[in-house]
Amino acid sequence: xxxxxxxxxxxxxxCSIVWGISFVPQAASMEFIGPFTFNAxxxxxxxxxxxxxxxxxxxxxxxxxxxxxxxxxxVFDRSTVTGGVLSGILLFIATNLQxxxxxxxxxxxGGFITxxxxxxxxxxxxxxxxxxxxxxxxSVVIAAAGLYLLCVRERLALKPEDLLLLACAFFFAVQxxxxxxxxxxxxxxxxxxxxxxxxxxxxxxxxVFAETPSWETIGQCKGAIIYAGAxxxxxxxTLQILGQRDVDPTLASLIxxxxxxxxxxxxxxxxxxxxxxREVLGCTLMFAAIILAQLTDVIYREKxxxxxxxxx
Numbered sequence: 001x002x003x004x005x006x007x008x009x010x011x012x013x014x015c016s017i018v019w020g021i022s023f024v025p026q027a028a029s030m031e032f033i034g035p036f037t038f039n040a041x042x043x044x045x046x047x048x049x050x051x052x053x054x055x056x057x058x059x060x061x062x063x064x065x066x067x068x069x070x071x072x073x074x075v076f077d078r079s080t081v082t083g084g085v086l087s088g089i090l091l092f093i094a095t096n097l098q099x100x101x102x103x104x105x106x107x108x109x110g111g112f113i114t115x116x117x118x119x120x121x122x123x124x125x126x127x128x129x130x131x132x133x134x135x136x137x138x139s140v141v142i143a144a145a146g147l148y149l150l151c152v153r154e155r156l157a158l159k160p161e162d163l164l165l166l167a168c169a170f171f172f173a174v175q176x177x178x179x180x181x182x183x184x185x186x187x188x189x190x191x192x193x194x195x196x197x198x199x200x201x202x203x204x205x206x207x208v209f210a211e212t213p214s215w216e217t218i219g220q221c222k223g224a225i226i227y228a229g230a231x232x233x234x235x236x237x238t239l240q241i242l243g244q245r246d247v248d249p250t251l252a253s254l255i256x257x258x259x260x261x262x263x264x265x266x267x268x269x270x271x272x273x274x275x276x277x278r279e280v281l282g283c284t285l286m287f288a289a290i291i292l293a294q295l296t297d298v299i300y301r302e303k304x305x306x307x308x309x310x311x312x
Contacts, residue, residue, distance in 0.1 A: 004246055011243030012255040018236040020262020025224030032220045034211035035099030036203045039092070041218060042225050043200035046233025050193040053238075057189055075190045083182025084191040087175050088198025091237075094171035096203065101164035113165035115147050115260050120173035121253040128177065136250050139289040143254055146285030149278050173253070179241050180249040188245065192238040254289060261286055 029038055054075060061069035074080065098114055118140055122130075182191065207213060218225065244252050261283045 008243040008246050009251075009255060011239040012247065012252055013258065015236045015239040015243060016256045016258040017262045018231050018239075019256070019259040020265070022228055022232040022236075025221075025227050029221035029224035029228075030099070030103070032217045033213060034207065035096055035103075036207040037211050037213040037218065038221075038225065038228070039095050039099065040200050040203035040207050042229040043091075043196040043203065043233055045225065045229025046237070047193045047196035047200060049230050049234035050189055050196070050238065054187075054189050054193060057187075071185065071187050072189065075187055077185075077187065079182045079186040080191045081194060083178065083186050084194025085198055086182075087178050087191070087241075088195040089202070090171050090175040090178060091195055092199040092202040094168050094175060095199070096206075097164050097168040097171065101161040101168065104159075104161045113162055114169050114172065115257045116144070116166070116169040117173040117176065118143055118147075118250075118253045118257045120170055121176055122250040124173055124177060125249065130249075135292060136248075136254075139254060139292045140250070142292065143257060143286050143289035146282045146289065147257065147260055149282030149285065176244070176249050176253055176256075179244050180252070183241055183245050186241075188241040189238055192241050195237065195241075196233050258286060 054072075057069070057072040058075065061072040122137065122140060179191075240252075240256065247255075
Protein backbone atom coordinates (compact mmCIF):
# COMPACT_ATOMS: atom_id res chain seq x y z
CA UNK A 1 0.00 0.00 0.00
CA UNK A 2 1.40 3.40 -0.97
CA UNK A 3 2.32 6.00 1.62
CA UNK A 4 -0.05 8.51 0.02
CA UNK A 5 -2.97 6.07 0.31
CA UNK A 6 -2.22 5.44 3.99
CA UNK A 7 -2.03 9.20 4.56
CA UNK A 8 -5.36 9.78 2.85
CA UNK A 9 -7.03 7.06 4.92
CA UNK A 10 -5.68 8.75 8.06
CA UNK A 11 -7.24 12.00 6.80
CA UNK A 12 -10.62 10.24 6.54
CA UNK A 13 -10.22 8.75 10.03
CA UNK A 14 -9.49 12.19 11.52
CA CYS A 15 -12.49 13.50 9.59
CA SER A 16 -14.77 10.89 11.22
CA ILE A 17 -13.42 11.75 14.68
CA VAL A 18 -14.05 15.48 14.26
CA TRP A 19 -17.57 14.84 12.90
CA GLY A 20 -18.36 12.44 15.75
CA ILE A 21 -17.39 14.96 18.41
CA SER A 22 -19.43 17.68 16.67
CA PHE A 23 -22.72 15.94 17.51
CA VAL A 24 -22.44 17.19 21.11
CA PRO A 25 -22.15 20.97 20.42
CA GLN A 26 -24.49 20.80 17.40
CA ALA A 27 -27.30 19.22 19.40
CA ALA A 28 -26.87 21.79 22.17
CA SER A 29 -27.04 24.75 19.77
CA MET A 30 -30.44 23.69 18.39
CA GLU A 31 -32.00 24.97 21.64
CA PHE A 32 -31.11 28.53 20.63
CA ILE A 33 -31.11 28.84 16.83
CA GLY A 34 -32.73 27.19 13.81
CA PRO A 35 -31.00 24.68 11.54
CA PHE A 36 -30.65 27.02 8.56
CA THR A 37 -29.15 29.77 10.72
CA PHE A 38 -26.72 27.31 12.25
CA ASN A 39 -25.60 25.92 8.90
CA ALA A 40 -25.40 29.37 7.27
CA UNK A 41 -23.09 30.73 9.98
CA UNK A 42 -20.94 27.64 10.48
CA UNK A 43 -20.37 27.09 6.74
CA UNK A 44 -19.49 30.77 6.25
CA UNK A 45 -16.93 30.43 9.04
CA UNK A 46 -15.61 27.20 7.52
CA UNK A 47 -15.12 28.92 4.16
CA UNK A 48 -13.36 31.93 5.72
CA UNK A 49 -11.01 29.69 7.71
CA UNK A 50 -9.79 28.07 4.48
CA UNK A 51 -8.93 31.29 2.61
CA UNK A 52 -5.45 31.71 4.19
CA UNK A 53 -4.88 27.95 3.77
CA UNK A 54 -5.58 28.27 0.03
CA UNK A 55 -2.97 31.04 -0.30
CA UNK A 56 -0.46 29.10 1.82
CA UNK A 57 -0.88 25.98 -0.34
CA UNK A 58 -0.52 28.08 -3.51
CA UNK A 59 2.71 29.66 -2.18
CA UNK A 60 4.18 26.28 -1.19
CA UNK A 61 3.20 24.78 -4.56
CA UNK A 62 4.97 27.61 -6.40
CA UNK A 63 8.16 27.14 -4.40
CA UNK A 64 8.29 23.34 -4.52
CA UNK A 65 7.11 22.82 -8.09
CA UNK A 66 6.48 19.07 -7.69
CA UNK A 67 3.61 17.07 -9.19
CA UNK A 68 1.88 16.41 -5.85
CA UNK A 69 1.40 20.13 -5.19
CA UNK A 70 0.49 21.06 -8.80
CA UNK A 71 -3.31 21.11 -8.22
CA UNK A 72 -2.91 23.85 -5.61
CA UNK A 73 -1.53 26.26 -8.23
CA UNK A 74 -5.01 26.54 -9.78
CA VAL A 75 -7.64 27.95 -7.45
CA PHE A 76 -10.56 28.48 -9.83
CA ASP A 77 -10.07 25.82 -12.49
CA ARG A 78 -13.08 23.98 -13.92
CA SER A 79 -12.85 20.84 -11.74
CA THR A 80 -12.48 22.85 -8.54
CA VAL A 81 -15.37 25.21 -9.18
CA THR A 82 -17.75 22.60 -10.62
CA GLY A 83 -16.96 20.10 -7.86
CA GLY A 84 -17.27 22.76 -5.16
CA VAL A 85 -20.62 24.07 -6.39
CA LEU A 86 -22.19 20.63 -6.86
CA SER A 87 -20.93 19.26 -3.53
CA GLY A 88 -22.06 22.50 -1.83
CA ILE A 89 -25.61 22.07 -3.12
CA LEU A 90 -25.62 18.44 -1.95
CA LEU A 91 -24.18 19.41 1.44
CA PHE A 92 -26.89 22.07 1.85
CA ILE A 93 -29.65 19.54 1.19
CA ALA A 94 -28.16 16.73 3.30
CA THR A 95 -27.18 18.71 6.40
CA ASN A 96 -30.45 20.63 6.62
CA LEU A 97 -32.56 17.50 6.10
CA GLN A 98 -30.62 15.88 8.92
CA UNK A 99 -30.97 18.84 11.29
CA UNK A 100 -34.71 19.20 10.65
CA UNK A 101 -35.29 15.47 11.17
CA UNK A 102 -33.33 15.41 14.44
CA UNK A 103 -35.81 17.82 16.00
CA UNK A 104 -38.22 14.89 16.38
CA UNK A 105 -36.15 11.75 15.67
CA UNK A 106 -33.94 10.25 18.35
CA UNK A 107 -30.22 10.89 17.97
CA UNK A 108 -29.55 7.15 17.88
CA UNK A 109 -31.97 6.38 15.08
CA GLY A 110 -30.83 9.53 13.27
CA GLY A 111 -27.20 8.46 13.41
CA PHE A 112 -28.03 4.95 12.19
CA ILE A 113 -30.21 5.98 9.24
CA THR A 114 -27.87 8.79 8.16
CA UNK A 115 -24.89 6.43 8.18
CA UNK A 116 -26.70 4.18 5.72
CA UNK A 117 -24.76 6.06 3.05
CA UNK A 118 -22.22 3.24 3.52
CA UNK A 119 -24.71 0.99 1.71
CA UNK A 120 -25.94 3.61 -0.75
CA UNK A 121 -22.45 4.54 -1.99
CA UNK A 122 -21.63 1.11 -3.52
CA UNK A 123 -25.22 0.69 -4.76
CA UNK A 124 -25.13 4.05 -6.55
CA UNK A 125 -21.64 3.19 -7.75
CA UNK A 126 -23.10 0.29 -9.74
CA UNK A 127 -24.95 2.80 -11.92
CA UNK A 128 -21.62 4.58 -12.50
CA UNK A 129 -20.04 1.28 -13.60
CA UNK A 130 -17.89 1.01 -10.46
CA UNK A 131 -16.94 -2.50 -9.38
CA UNK A 132 -16.96 -3.39 -5.67
CA UNK A 133 -15.17 -6.45 -4.32
CA UNK A 134 -17.13 -9.11 -2.46
CA UNK A 135 -15.17 -8.52 0.75
CA UNK A 136 -16.18 -4.83 0.70
CA UNK A 137 -19.87 -5.74 0.33
CA UNK A 138 -19.50 -8.10 3.32
CA SER A 139 -17.80 -5.29 5.26
CA VAL A 140 -20.67 -2.92 4.46
CA VAL A 141 -23.23 -5.41 5.81
CA ILE A 142 -21.17 -5.97 8.99
CA ALA A 143 -20.80 -2.21 9.48
CA ALA A 144 -24.56 -1.71 9.04
CA ALA A 145 -25.22 -4.33 11.73
CA GLY A 146 -22.70 -2.62 13.99
CA LEU A 147 -24.36 0.75 13.43
CA TYR A 148 -27.73 -0.71 14.35
CA LEU A 149 -26.41 -2.12 17.64
CA LEU A 150 -24.59 1.14 18.35
CA CYS A 151 -27.32 3.63 17.55
CA VAL A 152 -30.82 2.15 17.68
CA ARG A 153 -32.34 1.40 21.07
CA GLU A 154 -36.04 1.52 20.18
CA ARG A 155 -38.21 -0.37 17.70
CA LEU A 156 -37.23 0.65 14.18
CA ALA A 157 -40.56 1.88 12.77
CA LEU A 158 -40.58 4.18 9.76
CA LYS A 159 -41.86 7.69 10.56
CA PRO A 160 -41.94 10.94 8.54
CA GLU A 161 -38.68 12.15 10.12
CA ASP A 162 -37.05 8.83 9.18
CA LEU A 163 -37.89 9.50 5.52
CA LEU A 164 -36.04 12.81 5.84
CA LEU A 165 -33.03 10.97 7.27
CA LEU A 166 -33.12 8.42 4.45
CA ALA A 167 -33.14 11.31 1.96
CA CYS A 168 -30.24 12.84 3.91
CA ALA A 169 -28.26 9.57 3.63
CA PHE A 170 -28.95 9.48 -0.12
CA PHE A 171 -27.63 13.01 -0.66
CA PHE A 172 -24.56 12.34 1.50
CA ALA A 173 -23.86 9.28 -0.67
CA VAL A 174 -24.15 11.38 -3.84
CA GLN A 175 -21.89 14.01 -2.25
CA UNK A 176 -19.21 11.38 -1.57
CA UNK A 177 -19.38 10.17 -5.19
CA UNK A 178 -19.30 13.76 -6.46
CA UNK A 179 -16.15 14.49 -4.47
CA UNK A 180 -14.62 11.26 -5.81
CA UNK A 181 -15.34 12.39 -9.39
CA UNK A 182 -13.80 15.86 -9.19
CA UNK A 183 -11.07 15.64 -6.56
CA UNK A 184 -8.37 13.88 -8.68
CA UNK A 185 -7.81 17.04 -10.74
CA UNK A 186 -9.17 19.71 -8.38
CA UNK A 187 -7.60 21.99 -5.78
CA UNK A 188 -9.04 20.16 -2.76
CA UNK A 189 -8.79 23.08 -0.33
CA UNK A 190 -10.37 25.59 -2.72
CA UNK A 191 -13.05 23.05 -3.61
CA UNK A 192 -13.94 22.71 0.09
CA UNK A 193 -14.09 26.51 0.52
CA UNK A 194 -16.46 26.82 -2.45
CA UNK A 195 -18.56 23.94 -1.10
CA UNK A 196 -19.04 25.70 2.26
CA UNK A 197 -19.68 29.05 0.59
CA UNK A 198 -22.47 27.60 -1.56
CA UNK A 199 -24.00 25.79 1.43
CA UNK A 200 -23.81 28.96 3.54
CA UNK A 201 -25.46 31.19 0.92
CA UNK A 202 -28.27 28.70 0.23
CA UNK A 203 -28.89 28.20 3.95
CA UNK A 204 -28.93 31.97 4.52
CA UNK A 205 -31.55 32.47 1.79
CA UNK A 206 -33.88 29.95 3.43
CA UNK A 207 -33.02 31.35 6.88
CA VAL A 208 -34.34 34.79 5.94
CA PHE A 209 -37.77 33.40 5.08
CA ALA A 210 -38.09 30.48 7.51
CA GLU A 211 -36.38 31.65 10.71
CA THR A 212 -35.86 34.75 12.85
CA PRO A 213 -32.13 34.84 13.61
CA SER A 214 -30.53 37.41 15.90
CA TRP A 215 -26.98 38.13 16.98
CA GLU A 216 -28.02 37.49 20.56
CA THR A 217 -29.19 33.93 19.91
CA ILE A 218 -26.18 33.23 17.69
CA GLY A 219 -23.92 34.49 20.47
CA GLN A 220 -25.50 32.07 22.94
CA CYS A 221 -24.08 29.14 20.99
CA LYS A 222 -20.91 30.72 19.61
CA GLY A 223 -18.73 27.94 21.00
CA ALA A 224 -20.68 25.30 19.12
CA ILE A 225 -20.65 27.38 15.92
CA ILE A 226 -16.89 27.99 16.15
CA TYR A 227 -16.21 24.27 16.57
CA ALA A 228 -18.66 23.29 13.83
CA GLY A 229 -17.33 25.97 11.47
CA ALA A 230 -13.59 25.77 12.07
CA UNK A 231 -13.28 22.05 12.87
CA UNK A 232 -16.28 20.19 11.44
CA UNK A 233 -16.34 22.25 8.24
CA UNK A 234 -12.92 23.88 7.86
CA UNK A 235 -10.90 20.83 8.90
CA UNK A 236 -13.08 17.72 8.55
CA UNK A 237 -14.77 18.33 5.19
CA THR A 238 -11.45 19.49 3.74
CA LEU A 239 -9.81 16.29 4.96
CA GLN A 240 -12.68 14.34 3.37
CA ILE A 241 -11.96 15.93 -0.01
CA LEU A 242 -8.19 15.46 0.30
CA GLY A 243 -8.55 11.96 1.74
CA GLN A 244 -10.77 10.69 -1.07
CA ARG A 245 -8.11 11.51 -3.67
CA ASP A 246 -6.66 7.97 -3.72
CA VAL A 247 -9.24 5.94 -1.78
CA ASP A 248 -12.18 3.99 -3.22
CA PRO A 249 -15.45 5.82 -2.35
CA THR A 250 -16.99 2.72 -0.74
CA LEU A 251 -13.99 2.24 1.56
CA ALA A 252 -13.96 5.99 2.24
CA SER A 253 -17.61 5.86 3.33
CA LEU A 254 -16.84 2.93 5.65
CA ILE A 255 -14.03 4.87 7.33
CA UNK A 256 -16.10 8.05 7.65
CA UNK A 257 -19.02 6.10 9.16
CA UNK A 258 -16.83 5.68 12.25
CA UNK A 259 -18.17 9.10 13.24
CA UNK A 260 -20.98 7.18 14.95
CA UNK A 261 -18.44 5.31 17.08
CA UNK A 262 -16.66 8.57 17.86
CA UNK A 263 -19.91 10.26 18.89
CA UNK A 264 -20.62 7.50 21.42
CA UNK A 265 -17.07 7.69 22.79
CA UNK A 266 -17.28 11.50 22.95
CA UNK A 267 -20.56 11.20 24.83
CA UNK A 268 -18.90 8.88 27.35
CA UNK A 269 -15.93 11.19 27.86
CA UNK A 270 -17.65 14.59 27.75
CA UNK A 271 -21.14 13.78 29.02
CA UNK A 272 -20.25 10.67 31.07
CA UNK A 273 -22.69 8.56 29.04
CA UNK A 274 -20.87 5.25 29.25
CA UNK A 275 -21.35 2.54 26.64
CA UNK A 276 -23.45 -0.57 27.18
CA UNK A 277 -22.37 -4.05 26.12
CA ARG A 278 -24.59 -3.70 23.03
CA GLU A 279 -22.83 -0.47 22.03
CA VAL A 280 -19.37 -1.98 22.58
CA LEU A 281 -20.34 -4.90 20.32
CA GLY A 282 -21.57 -2.42 17.69
CA CYS A 283 -18.25 -0.54 17.79
CA THR A 284 -16.34 -3.82 17.54
CA LEU A 285 -18.30 -4.90 14.46
CA MET A 286 -17.68 -1.55 12.75
CA PHE A 287 -13.94 -1.68 13.40
CA ALA A 288 -13.89 -5.31 12.18
CA ALA A 289 -15.66 -4.24 8.96
CA ILE A 290 -13.01 -1.57 8.27
CA ILE A 291 -10.18 -4.02 8.93
CA LEU A 292 -11.75 -6.73 6.73
CA ALA A 293 -12.24 -4.32 3.83
CA GLN A 294 -8.68 -3.03 4.04
CA LEU A 295 -6.76 -6.21 4.90
CA THR A 296 -8.25 -8.16 2.00
CA ASP A 297 -7.50 -5.23 -0.29
CA VAL A 298 -3.86 -5.29 0.83
CA ILE A 299 -3.63 -9.06 0.21
CA TYR A 300 -5.01 -8.64 -3.32
CA ARG A 301 -2.57 -5.85 -4.10
CA GLU A 302 0.42 -7.77 -2.74
CA LYS A 303 -0.46 -10.71 -4.99
CA UNK A 304 -0.63 -8.32 -7.94
CA UNK A 305 -4.21 -9.22 -8.85
CA UNK A 306 -5.91 -6.61 -10.96
CA UNK A 307 -9.05 -4.95 -9.62
CA UNK A 308 -11.27 -6.17 -12.44
CA UNK A 309 -10.18 -9.77 -11.89
CA UNK A 310 -11.24 -9.76 -8.22
CA UNK A 311 -14.34 -7.56 -8.42
CA UNK A 312 -17.58 -9.10 -7.33
